[in-house]
Amino acid sequence: MNQLIQFSSSLQGYLAVGAILFALGIFCVMTRKNAIGILLGIELILNAAGINFVAFSKFRTGLIDGQIVALFIMLIAAAEAAVALAVILRFYRLKQTIDADEASIMRN
Amino acid sequence: MNKVLLLAQILTVASAIVVGFHPNILYASVFLLFTFCGVAVMFLYAGADFLAGAQVIIYVGGVTILILFAIMLTQWLYKIKLADIRNKMVLPGVLATIIGAFLYRALHQMVLSLPPQTPEALEKFSTTPKTALIGQALLGSYLLPFEAITILLLGAMVGAVWLARPE
Numbered sequence: 001m002n003q004l005i006q007f008s009s010s011l012q013g014y015l016a017v018g019a020i021l022f023a024l025g026i027f028c029v030m031t032r033k034n035a036i037g038i039l040l041g042i043e044l045i046l047n048a049a050g051i052n053f054v055a056f057s058k059f060r061t062g063l064i065d066g067q068i069v070a071l072f073i074m075l076i077a078a079a080e081a082a083v084a085l086a087v088i089l090r091f092y093r094l095k096q097t098i099d100a101d102e103a104s105i106m107r108n
Numbered sequence: 109m110n111k112v113l114l115l116a117q118i119l120t121v122a123s124a125i126v127v128g129f130h131p132n133i134l135y136a137s138v139f140l141l142f143t144f145c146g147v148a149v150m151f152l153y154a155g156a157d158f159l160a161g162a163q164v165i166i167y168v169g170g171v172t173i174l175i176l177f178a179i180m181l182t183q184w185l186y187k188i189k190l191a192d193i194r195n196k197m198v199l200p201g202v203l204a205t206i207i208g209a210f211l212y213r214a215l216h217q218m219v220l221s222l223p224p225q226t227p228e229a230l231e232k233f234s235t236t237p238k239t240a241l242i243g244q245a246l247l248g249s250y251l252l253p254f255e256a257i258t259i260l261l262l263g264a265m266v267g268a269v270w271l272a273r274p275e
Contacts, residue, residue: 008114023208024128030200079264086271
């Protein structure tokens with residue numbers, strides 16, 4: 001138990017959580033048919049990247065540059081979510097579904 | 109004190125697993141909220157107090173609510189349509205595991221190549237407030253990315269309004 005607590009507060013603990021979140025995000029993006037489900041996976045991936053930046057910023061460089069990059073990641077994720085949800089609403093109005101497999105207008 | 113960090117990490121990973129595997133998209137997005145809260149606590153323990161606040165405001169207060177709105181606008185609650193039909197789960201699972209393990213190994217190599225901080229420096233970094241430092245950096249050496257991101261946010265806002273306009 002003590003070892004687990006020690007591991008969790010080390011750099012490796014942060015990197016492990018980041019890697020697990022990234023893998024789950026990739027899994028979510030690949031398996032979901034729902035467009036909003038794909039968006040959930042993308043949010044998980046962006047959070048994993050932020051965790052890694054913040055962890056390296058504390059445990060290795062000792063500067064705040066990593067935190068600023070994490071802040072930019074957060075803002076880009078917010079902008080991306082807003083635009084993606086607007087596209088999903090538009091698509092729903094067009095097709096009455098948000099199944100990502102139905103978005104095949106630009107195929108052929 | 110560090111038990112809180114361990115609990116936050118367990119909460120993050122557990123609710124992320126629910127996000128990845130739950131067939132109902134509504135429950136998945138509610139559990140995404142718990143993931144964001146856990147990540148905010150992790151930021152707090154990594155000495156990123158401003159980022160933890162921004163995480164709660166932007167993700168918990170903004171993105172999750174936006175996603176819930178989109179779900180409620182596009183699908184009826186508790187209808188069978190909410191469920192994702194997923195028959196192919198083995199190949200994505202294997203691929204995601206390989207990618208995650210590779211990422212952890214690669215970052216682990218990077219950890220070994222960088223010099224570690226002393227415990228005193230870690231303590232000092234954790235206890236310094238970061239808001240003023242981030243503000244000075246944003247208006248100093250990071251001025252150009254800061255301006256670029258303001259233009260990006262303006263463009264995203266205008267684009268979202270234009271895309272979601274009534275017919």
